[in-house]
Amino acid sequence: MIGYLAGRLSASFLILVGVTIVTFGLTFLIPADPVAMIAGRTSTPQVREQIRVQLGLDQPLPVQYIAYVTRLAQGDLGRSYARKSDVGPLIASRLPPTLLLMLGAIIAELMIGIPAGLYAASRRGKTADKAAMIASFVSISTPQFVLGLSLIYVFAYLLPWAPLGGYGTFSHLVLPALTLGLAGGGWYSRMMRSSMIEVLQQDYIRTARAKGMPEWRVLLRHGMRNAILPIVAMIGLDVGIFMSGVVVVENVFGWPGIGQLMWQAIQSLDIPIIMGVTLVAAVFIVLGNLLADMIAPLIDPRIRLR
Amino acid sequence: MRDFLLRIQNLCLGFQTEAGYLRVLDNVSLDLTPGETLGLVGESGCGKSVTAQSILRLLPCPPSRVEEGHIWFDDKDILKLSQSELQDLRGNRIGMIFQEPMTSLNPTMTIGNQLAEPLRLHRKAGAGEARAAALDVLKRVGIGNAEQRLNQYPHELSGGLRQRVMIAMALICSPQMLIADEPTTALDVTIQAQILDLLRTLQKELGISILLITHDLGVVAETCHRVAVMYAGRIVETGTAVQVLTDPQHPYTRGLLAASPRYAKKGERMPAIAGQVPPPGKRGQGCPFAERCPLVMDICATMPPLQGDEHKAACWATKT
Numbered sequence: 329m330i331g332y333l334a335g336r337l338s339a340s341f342l343i344l345v346g347v348t349i350v351t352f353g354l355t356f357l358i359p360a361d362p363v364a365m366i367a368g369r370t371s372t373p374q375v376r377e378q379i380r381v382q383l384g385l386d387q388p389l390p391v392q393y394i395a396y397v398t399r400l401a402q403g404d405l406g407r408s409y410a411r412k413s414d415v416g417p418l419i420a421s422r423l424p425p426t427l428l429l430m431l432g433a434i435i436a437e438l439m440i441g442i443p444a445g446l447y448a449a450s451r452r453g454k455t456a457d458k459a460a461m462i463a464s465f466v467s468i469s470t471p472q473f474v475l476g477l478s479l480i481y482v483f484a485y486l487l488p489w490a491p492l493g494g495y496g497t498f499s500h501l502v503l504p505a506l507t508l509g510l511a512g513g514g515w516y517s518r519m520m521r522s523s524m525i526e527v528l529q530q531d532y533i534r535t536a537r538a539k540g541m542p543e544w545r546v547l548l549r550h551g552m553r554n555a556i557l558p559i560v561a562m563i564g565l566d567v568g569i570f571m572s573g574v575v576v577v578e579n580v581f582g583w584p585g586i587g588q589l590m591w592q593a594i595q596s597l598d599i600p601i602i603m604g605v606t607l608v609a610a611v612f613i614v615l616g617n618l619l620a621d622m623i624a625p626l627i628d629p630r631i632r633l634r
Numbered sequence: 635m636r637d638f639l640l641r642i643q644n645l646c647l648g649f650q651t652e653a654g655y656l657r658v659l660d661n662v663s664l665d666l667t668p669g670e671t672l673g674l675v676g677e678s679g680c681g682k683s684v685t686a687q688s689i690l691r692l693l694p695c696p697p698s699r700v701e702e703g704h705i706w707f708d709d710k711d712i713l714k715l716s717q718s719e720l721q722d723l724r725g726n727r728i729g730m731i732f733q734e735p736m737t738s739l740n741p742t743m744t745i746g747n748q749l750a751e752p753l754r755l756h757r758k759a760g761a762g763e764a765r766a767a768a769l770d771v772l773k774r775v776g777i778g779n780a781e782q783r784l785n786q787y788p789h790e791l792s793g794g795l796r797q798r799v800m801i802a803m804a805l806i807c808s809p810q811m812l813i814a815d816e817p818t819t820a821l822d823v824t825i826q827a828q829i830l831d832l833l834r835t836l837q838k839e840l841g842i843s844i845l846l847i848t849h850d851l852g853v854v855a856e857t858c859h860r861v862a863v864m865y866a867g868r869i870v871e872t873g874t875a876v877q878v879l880t881d882p883q884h885p886y887t888r889g890l891l892a893a894s895p896r897y898a899k900k901g902e903r904m905p906a907i908a909g910q911v912p913p914p915g916k917r918g919q920g921c922p923f924a925e926r927c928p929l930v931m932d933i934c935a936t937m938p939p940l941q942g943d944e945h946k947a948a949c950w951a952t953k954t
Contacts, residue, residue, distance in 0.1 A: 531737040538690055539752045539803070540724035543717075553742040628742050629787045 436509020441516020564620025568613025729804025
């Protein structure tokens with residue numbers, strides 16, 4: 329178990345080092361000159377040169393990289409060009425809404441996807457299964473802005489049960505979380521279904537039936553525990569995906585999260601923010617997977633041995 | 635009339651496949667009296683596992699389908715039971731163990747929890763009561779360190795131990811009958827002997843009936859009171875173990891005996907039965923063994939009936 333965790337942790341560390349190299353590379357990949365962005369169009373060559381030296385851009389690349397990582401280690405994510413403020417606090421102020429939306433979305437995904445997948449698996453090949461799979465296909469393939477706007481139209485305009493958008497109370501969370509939950513729930517239901525169908529063919533399911541267990545209990549007690557692992561792994565991935573900003577949904581619902589920040593930063597080519605968000609998202613992807621890796625052996629004891 | 639615990643009557647069962655409907659069991663009839671061990675013997679693919687699983691209706695349906703027949707257990711036709719009546723029978727009055735002890739236990743649950751399940755289902759036992767019973771039954775099937783085993787997971791146990799756990803689980807509600815579907819096939823030879831020994835002992839102690847599915851005539855000789863030999867979905871010979879093993883009437887049974895290490899003549903090459911079992915769908919109107927049979931006659935194009943008193947055989951060449 330300790331070896332397993334140590335392996336996971338060191339893998340996570342290596343991934344993060346790789347990520348810093350990629351975010352560092354962003355500076356050179358994005359077609360914008362930071363010096364020009366900071367100095368403005370009317371600046372003189374002297375001023376530009378001065379800024380270049382200030383930013384350390386005259387140094388060789390390895391030196392620049394080490395300086396970048398050293399700043400990161402001190403919690404300094406750089407300074408936004410456009411907003412004239414530090415990136416760290418800027419992202420930190422956007423984290424709570426995004427975390428909240430992530431939580432709401434994952435709960436919605438699970439509440440939609442797991443029962444639908446279970447039901448479809450238990451009625452495999454029958455009408456209910458086909459209907460559930462068509463529904464999941466539709467929910468997966470509907471663009472998020474269409475889904476989001478439709479929900480707003482129905483539940484905020486026709487039936488004014490929820491606010492049109494914004495952030496603040498629980499009712500603000502419902503529609504954006506549901507939009508993400510419907511799309512993600514489609515994926516979850518498909519994964520749950522195929523995983524459960526595979527598990528239902530195992531010998532221990534026959535054993536459970538031979539004990540005289542009602543079918544729903546076979547499914548929930550013996551099936552779920554074995555079929556849920558891919559879902560746990562997928563939640564881990566989802567944490568990362570939601571943290572890198574659910575750009576469309578945050579914009580549709582006016583949700584002041586990281587996605588909005590990222591979107592605005594891309595429009596103004598605000599490289600430090602782009603770098604910062606990418607890095608934070610990567611950290612959350614790694615954390616999410618680490619969390620999934622730590623939950624997995626609690627569900628399946630055989631993993632502890634690997 | 636003998637007193638029957640289980641009586642299978644003219645069971646015809648098949649599977650719907652892409653190639654159409656295939657009959658797998660053809661007029662299978664079996665009797666099991668209280669306290670008796672019946673061996674059901676045959677090559678792989680002859681339908682013995684299907685017969686075993688059909689008793690508890692464990693075959694997925696569809697694609698499986700019972701065309702006709704009855705499975706009487708205690709004066710009730712299992713085939714006509716509702717789901718809840720069936721669930722009340724399974725694991726409670728009839729226990730079952732399977733060929734694959736390695737995969738028949740749930741890898742994510744402790745032995746103790748899995749053992750306790752039948753009791754909690756059928757007797758509505760509380761956690762403490764179920765645990766005590768689980769400990770008791772583990773000791774009964776000869777598992778040492780029972781206390782510690784309860785908290786272990788299946789992957790921490792050897793194949794032989796897992797099969798003992800399976801037996802314990804099947805017996806925990808004190809059923810009247812145990813179906814053992816090739817319980818020793820996947821185990822090492824020494825472990826096989828131990829498990830058979832255990833089944834014999836348990837039967838003497840508990841007086842339960844056992845339906846033992848096997849392809850090994852040696853197992854039959856050691857364990858069973860009576861034997862039914864199956865070939866291509868039909869019962870071809872049945873009688874007491876002594877009758878069938880010492881005076882086989884059906885040429886197929888003779889072939890099986892000759893090909894079994896225990897009964898083959900010493901110092902000679904063991905003869906194999908030439909040819910193969912005809913697959914379902916390729917079985918005609920006549921005796922299914924005809925094309926491999928050394929005694930084949932013209933009349934074998936018609937199906938021979940299973941005839942005789944206690945020792946029955948389905949063969950035209952048998953003098954009755």
